[in-house]
Amino acid sequence: MIIHTNDRFARHWAACPGRGSAAPASIAPFRFTSRTGLPPPHGFRYKMNTESFPEAIVRARALALHFDDGDTQALNGVDLAIRAGEFVAVVGPSGCGKSSLLNIIGTLEAPTTGEVFFRAQPYSGIRDPSRFRRQHIGFIFQSFNLIPTLCALDNVLVATIGTPGTASEKMARARDLLAKLGLENRLAHFPNKMSGGERQRVAIARALINSPDLILADEPTGSLDSANSAAVLTLLTDIQKERGLTVIMATHDPSVSARADRIVAMRDGQIAPSPEAAP
Amino acid sequence: MNLLSLAFGNIYRRPARAGLTVSAISLGIAAVVALTGIAWGFEASWQKANDARGTDLIVTRIASENAMPSPFRAERVQEALKGYPHVQQVVGLLSEMLSVGEGSPPVFVFGWAYGSYLWDHLKLVDGRWASADTEPVVVIGSLAAELLHKSVGDRLEIEGQQFSVAGVFESPAAIENGAVVMSLTLAQQILDKPGKVNILNVKVDESATPADLAQFKSQVRATLPGFVAITSGELVGKNTVVRISKAMSHATILIAGLVGALVVFNTMLMSINERTREIGILLTVGWQRRTVMQLVFYESVILTLAGGLIGILVGIAITGILEHMEVMRGKIDAVFSPSFLVAVVGLSVLLGIAGGLFPALKAARLRPAQALWHE
Amino acid sequence: MMRRGSALLLALVLIAPAADGEELAPVAIAQAMRQVRHSDGFAARMNITLVAPTGQRALPIKISIVGQIAAARERLVIRGIAPERIRNRFIAAERSGDGPIRAVTYRESAAAAPAPADSFIPIFDSNLVVWDLFAPWWSWPEPHLGGSARVGEDDCVNVRLHTESAASPIREVVSCVDPNRHLSLRTQLFDGRHSPVRTILVEEAMRQASGRVAARKFSITGADQAVTEIEVYSGDEDYRVSSGTFAALDTPAATGNQPDHAMP
Incomplete structure (x- = not known):
């Protein structure tokens, strides 16, 4: 069951004041190149369209993120295009800018310069980032980021507060989702009574509860042992395939990135020439 | 799971702090509540005393700051008033707060015109x-009898003169229940105010309308x-x-309001600081800032409402x-009107909103990316 | 009917008419203080509690003071109300112009004629003194200002007055007058050797129906540190003086006696 988020986004866009009812015409033609001017990285399996890029769900253009008045440069000119339904692993050493990139794509942070487009609509035109996140993006973190005082079910339901739908319908959805993730006997358990794998599955359920188009996973297996790590990854890839989800996953673990359709390597705030170059 | 249950849960998980707040x-x-109830009680008791007496209007010297005019x-004034339209009776009253007998608390001594x-x-x-x-x-x-330990036949010394207690009465007004009443002539004599x-x-008679009372008032102004x-x-x-007592109750409302709002402010601010990461999570999963504010307001209002x-x-x-304490007997007769209690509940809600305002704004202004990293 | 109410009780309760600065001259203050005492008749009742230097408090007594004050003649009658031992014991005193104060004592019940009395004796063993009630110091010559002071929460101006009369046990008075309310907040009385004799301190004042401010609570502290606490519980600014009110002052038995302390 995939919700046509395109329509939702268009509605949301139209609701923004001063834009009229029509969504803007196509964005200026976008040529996918890395900042280094080299050809697309290895593993880029779909055909490039240099005039337009209709399949791209997310495009980042010349993203820079500076802290401390420019002394620290988390991102330094990142160009990236992600096709809808793609499972992309962003790899690179700690501090290379993976998390910053995910935060910007997730609208948790605004870039210092550059622009991100979601289905050709620029982020700078998003009036209500919270609503955008709720409708289009699900987050999964290394540290799970569950609320310790809420049980598994409530940790999932907390993401539905403020969304349309009845309480019973939301409850049913959350139960289904948790059951699908093998947590039907863990609904009333609190995070501290669950294993790491279980916790991450609760987090996945929370990320999926509002049927997003895009999952941003920041080191989702970083806190798990290899068995749990593999299980969570399998779950994630299965759901991604089943729902046609787009997944962007930051990781520094090659065994994890190997599950991705494509690997984007980063180093020093930039896209590295090829993923193999990354350690 | 909704916003309200989440707010309750957040309060419930820190019982000590919530309890203190x-x-x-x-x-x-x-x-x-106590002071305002007492203040209103005073007013109602005086009002009751006047109402119960069947008095329609009171004529007195232009008001002073004394407890009684x-x-x-x-x-001369009495004779003039008797000639006013609709007037049935004009009756003098003399009162004084006096201690009657050694060691007894002062009581009201009323002198009422005999046979009026x-x-x-x-x-x-x-x-x-x-x-x-x-x-x-x-x-x-009846209350004075209890306070002064006197009953029918006992002697009572008032301003150096001996009186015998002829009877014990009950009045609808607490102020009169705690009073000693004698004839106006006797009161004037013992107080040396002939x-x-x-x-x-x-x-006034039954046919007098409010307009007639207004007319009476202006006639007094003009001729006396x-x-x-x-x-x-x-x-x-x-x-x-x-x-x-009203001023005291107003001051209390003000002070309690300020303190209450500060307490809520402090509690909620601490709570927000401790839950920075949690709020970051909520913002990340798509909570709107106003929903976060709502949550903080719910929590602070739940606290103040409780x-x-x-x-x-x-x-x-x-x-x-207090009403049953020996020294206070008969002096207070608190009144708690439903509308006042509703207003107090309203005040509590206001306290919650006022005290929660800044913490709510602070929580809503958190940047999710930073808040997520907060420990 | 339009009598002027007195500043209740005592001469201690001294109120001057509102003056805006120009009357801050000491002579004007003294003049105003004399003036405002004038009354066709006043009455006040008060509870008096004696507090020994050890802090021990006696049971309160009740007295009433009735007076009539004009420039030519001042008359006061003090009556004991309670307890029994002072009941209907009277002290009457008068003063003509700036002349001496003459006092007599008598009992209503007894047929005995009034007996002459010392105007400096304390009233019913308290620190309250008949002589003080007349505030004779306001007619002493050459008052002068002694700087401002603060009594309790209120600012006041010290007025220093003194007399050369060797007959007077009180030779010097410092009265601190509230310039706004024209109330003597503190009155210090000294003897011929500048030793303090008594201090009269107003602790609580009230505005009366006539608009004048009078003391409601005050204390008198003697040189021995014994304190007399006085609380006025009833007052009448418009007391009707009858022919009998001051009759004791006019009886032959009393007129023959000389006052103990003639004033200059």
Whole structure:
């Protein structure tokens, strides 16, 4: 069951004041190149369209993120295009800018310069980032980021507060989702009574509860042992395939990135020439 | 799972802090409830005393800051008032707060014109009324009997003169229940104020309309310089005791309000600081900033509402205890109107909103990316 | 009917008419203080509690003071109300112009004629003294200002007055007058050797129906540190003086006696 988020986004866009009812015409033609001017990285399996890029769900253009008045440069000119339904692993050493990139794509942070487009609509035109996140993006973190005082079910339901739908319908959805993730006997358990794998599955359920188009996973297996790590990854890839989800996953673990359709390597705030170059 | 249940859960998980906050607020609200109830009780009691007497208008000297209007010679004014339209009776009243007998708390001593309508509303529960204007006897209220440990036949020394207690009465007004009543002539004699009264009570006939009362008031203004005719309610409003107690209750409302808001402010700010990461999570999963603010407001209002409701109960209990204390007997007769209690609940909600405002703004302004990294 | 109410009780309760600065001259203050005492008749009742230097408090007594004050003649009658031992014991005193103060004592019940009395004796063993009630110091010559001071919460201006009369046990008075309310907040009385004899301190004042401010609570502290606390519980600014009120001052038995302390 995939919700046509395109329509939702268009509605949301139209609701923004001063834009009229029509969504803007196509964005200026976008040529996918890395900042280094080299050809697309290895593993880029779909055909490039240099005039337009209709399949791209997310495009980042010349993203820079500076802290401390420019002394620290988390991102330094990142160009990236992600096709809808793609499972992309962003790899690179700690501090290379993976998390910053995910935060910007997730609208948790605004870039210092550059622009991100979601289905050709620029982020700078998003009036209500919270609503955008709720409708289009699900987050999964290394540290799970569950609320310790809420049980598994409530940790999932907390993401539905403020969304349309009845309480019973939301409850049913959350139960289904948790059951699908093998947590039907863990609904009333609190995070501290669950294993790491279980916790991450609760987090996945929370990320999926509002049927997003895009999952941003920041080191989702970083806190798990290899068995749990593999299980969570399998779950994630299965759901991604089943729902046609787009997944962007930051990781520094090659065994994890190997599950991705494509690997984007980063180093020093930039896209590295090829993923193999990354350690 | 909704916003309200989440707010309850957040409070419930820190019971000690929530308990302290609710206690502080409930104490403040209790003080507000008790003092305001007492202040209104004073007013209502005076009002009741006047209403019960059947007095329609009171004529007195232009108000002073004394608890009772200062005494004046009644004769000329009384005669003039008797000639006013609709007037049935004009009756003098002299009162003074006096200590009667050593070690007893001061009580009101009233002198009422013998045989006037003022006596009609008292219910004799023991003994008899005075048989003549100058018979050296008094009647005492049931509460005064208790406070002064006197009963029918006992002697009572008032301003150096001996009186015997002829009867014990009950009145609808607490102030009269705690008072000693004698004839106006006797009161004037013992207070050395012959011919003087504090106020003249005017009773008009049934046909008098509010317009006639207004006309009466303006006639007094025009023809009796230095005097004023007021309804009993207006007199009560000018009473110093009523005014002071009302001022105290207002001050308490103000102080309790400030303290309450500060307590909530502190609690919620601490809570927000501790939950920075959690708020980051909520913002990340798509909560809108106003939903985060709503959550903080819900929590602060739940705290103040609980404090308010408990405070109302505690305040009523405190007043009840005070009313039954020996030294306070008969002096207070607190009144808690439903509309006042609703207003107190409203005040509690306001406290929550005022105290929660800044913490809510602070929480809503958090940047999710930073908040997620907060430990 | 339009009598002027007195500043209740005592001369201690001294109120001057509102003056805006120009009357801050000491002579004007003294003049105003004399003036405002004038009354066709006043009465006050008060509770008096004696507090020994050890802090021990006696049971309160009740007295009433009735007075009539004009420039030519001042008359006061003090009556004991309670307890029994002072009941209907009277002290009457008068003063003509700036002349001496003459006092007599008598009992209503006894047929005995009034007996002459010392105007400096304390009233019913308290620190309250008949002589003080007349505030004779306001007619002493050459008052002068002694700087401002603060009594309790209120600012006041010290007025220093003194007399050369060797007959007077009190030779110097410092009265601190509240310039706004024109109330003497503190009155210090000294003897011929500048030793303090008594201090009269107003602790609580009230505005009366006539608009004048009078003391409601005050204390008198003697040189031995014994304190007399006085609380006025009833007052009448418009007391009707009858022919009998001051009759004791006019009886032959009393007129023959000389006052103990003639004033200059």
